[in-house]
Structure formats: structure tokens, C-alpha cells
Amino acid sequence: MHRLARTGALIDLERLEHAKIVAIQARRVDVDGRLREVIPAARTVYLQAAPEHLEEILSRLRDAPVEAVAQEEHRLIEIPVRYDGQDLDYVAERLRMAVGSFVHRHSTMEYEVAFFGFAPGQAFFGELPNDLRLPRRSVPRTRVPSGALAIANEFTIIYPEQSPGGWHLIGHRAGPPLWDPHADPPSRLRIGDRIRFRDVT
Structure with a gap:
């Protein structure tokens, strides 16, 4: 500490x-x-x-006793996405699976909003199982578009704004933005929300 x-x-x-x-x-x-x-x-x-x-x-x-804490009840939110990212083929190849198999695995799991960081509204969805994990790109991109769906290590993210980024791009958000600085509250998500990505490719 x-x-x-x-x-x-x-x-x-x-x-x-x-x-x-x-x-x-x-x-x-x-x-x-x-x-x-x-x-x-x-x-x-x-x-x-x-x-x-x-x-x-x-x-x-x-x-306080060190023991498992019962998970509180949280909302289940479905986020429509298109699996058309420029790194999708590379990700599937590195993970030694067909593209369709990767998309099916990634889109049929349930995630949790674990925390926010890096940029305003940047939610980290976890955790990916070991067989779907890849380290960050060795060379980050200088520009990643807003709404890009990406993975690295044990997390999935959706970039809330255009920004640099070193994650593998597997698709993009197909629904409304998850972050609007002019809205109240600005984020549609809360820590602990359960998330499912719905493939609308």
C-alpha cells in the first residue's frame, strides 16, 4: 500500500x-x-x-476478513458490434483458430466492466480466457478510430474517442456511443455491469 x-x-x-x-x-x-x-x-x-x-x-x-465477497446484482447490457477489424485475421492466426471460431467465442461470452482508465469513458471489459489473450502490439498505432473494438492481454475495450492505441482491432461498435461528455451521466456503463457483445456483422 x-x-x-x-x-x-x-x-x-x-x-x-x-x-x-x-x-x-x-x-x-x-x-x-x-x-x-x-x-x-x-x-x-x-x-x-x-x-x-x-x-x-x-x-x-x-x-476485514479476507474472503470472497458476494457479487452484487448489476445490469446486463448488450452492445452490438461488427467483427471487421483490421487485425481480426492476424488475431485468429496467432490464436490458432478460424476467424469464425474466434468471433463466436468472443461474442458469446459475458464480460464485466472492471474499471475505467486511460481516457475519459474508457471501460475495460474482463476477463478474456487464456486461449483468447494476446499481448499488446509491439508498435502502437498513432490513430485508432472512435468505437473500435479491441483486445490485449486479458481485456476487451471499445475506444470512446479517436486516440493512439496499441491494442489489436477486431471490430467496431455498431450502436450508439457508450460515452458522451455532454450527457448526464456521460457514460452509459458502470463498474460491475455485465456485458455481452452481439455480433451484427
């Missing part, structure tokens, strides 16, 4: 599942509602509270 200034703490963890459990436990031990932020990422959880409350919350969290 690392203290960040006087009001924040970053807890390092081994796995995404551990980060999710710690984030849920942090909300539960905050019986006084003093936590300002609980932000899970792939293998960390960031906590923010007033200096006079943060150490007490961290102490409660350290004393």
Missing part, C-alpha cells in the same frame, strides 16, 4: 478479482460514509478520504 499525499492511498494487488473484492470491502467498512473515492483498476484500488479519516478506514480494511 502506498500513501498518496495526505488524502489518498493506493493498494497494490495480484489480480483483477482481488481488486474487485477489496473495492467492495472498502465500501462496506466505510460505515460512516467518509470515503470520497473508491477507484478499482486492474491490480490496484485507490481510496481517497480526508486525512483525519483515511487511516481509520485503512485500519478497518486491514482488519
Whole structure:
């Protein structure tokens, strides 16, 4: 665990599942509602509270039993996508499967919005099984279009805006944007939402 200034703490963890459990436990031990932020990422959880409350919350969290936390009920959201990305053939070849087999596997799984990061509205959907994982591209692209569907390591993402990116492009979003900075709230997704990609290719 690392203290960040006087009001924040970053807890390092081994796995995404551990980060999710710690984030849920942090909300539960905050019986006084003093936590300002609980932000899970792939293998960390960031906590923010007033200096006079943060150490007490961290102490409660350290004393909390280490056990599996029941998953809360979350929305199931279907996202229509077209599997027509420029890296799709390469991805299938590297994974030693036919393109159709990869598309079927990827589009029939259920994912979870694990965390947000990298760019505003950038949701990370996890986790891919081991046989569908590839490392990031060795040479990132300088421009990836908004709505591109991509994979790297254990995650799938949909780029909310045009940006540089080093992920493998397997398709693109076929429905309305998931992120609109002018909307309230700007994101259609929340951490913990269950996601299914519907193939409309």
C-alpha cells in the first residue's frame, strides 16, 4: 500500500478479482460514509478520504476478513458490434483458430466492466480466457478510430474517442456511443455491469 499525499492511498494487488473484492470491502467498512473515492483498476484500488479519516478506514480494511465477497446484482447490457477489424485475421492466426471460431467465442461470452482508465469513458471489459489473450502490439498505432473494438492481454475495450492505441482491432461498435461528455451521466456503463457483445456483422 502506498500513501498518496495526505488524502489518498493506493493498494497494490495480484489480480483483477482481488481488486474487485477489496473495492467492495472498502465500501462496506466505510460505515460512516467518509470515503470520497473508491477507484478499482486492474491490480490496484485507490481510496481517497480526508486525512483525519483515511487511516481509520485503512485500519478497518486491514482488519476485514479476507474472503470472497458476494457479487452484487448489476445490469446486463448488450452492445452490438461488427467483427471487421483490421487485425481480426492476424488475431485468429496467432490464436490458432478460424476467424469464425474466434468471433463466436468472443461474442458469446459475458464480460464485466472492471474499471475505467486511460481516457475519459474508457471501460475495460474482463476477463478474456487464456486461449483468447494476446499481448499488446509491439508498435502502437498513432490513430485508432472512435468505437473500435479491441483486445490485449486479458481485456476487451471499445475506444470512446479517436486516440493512439496499441491494442489489436477486431471490430467496431455498431450502436450508439457508450460515452458522451455532454450527457448526464456521460457514460452509459458502470463498474460491475455485465456485458455481452452481439455480433451484427
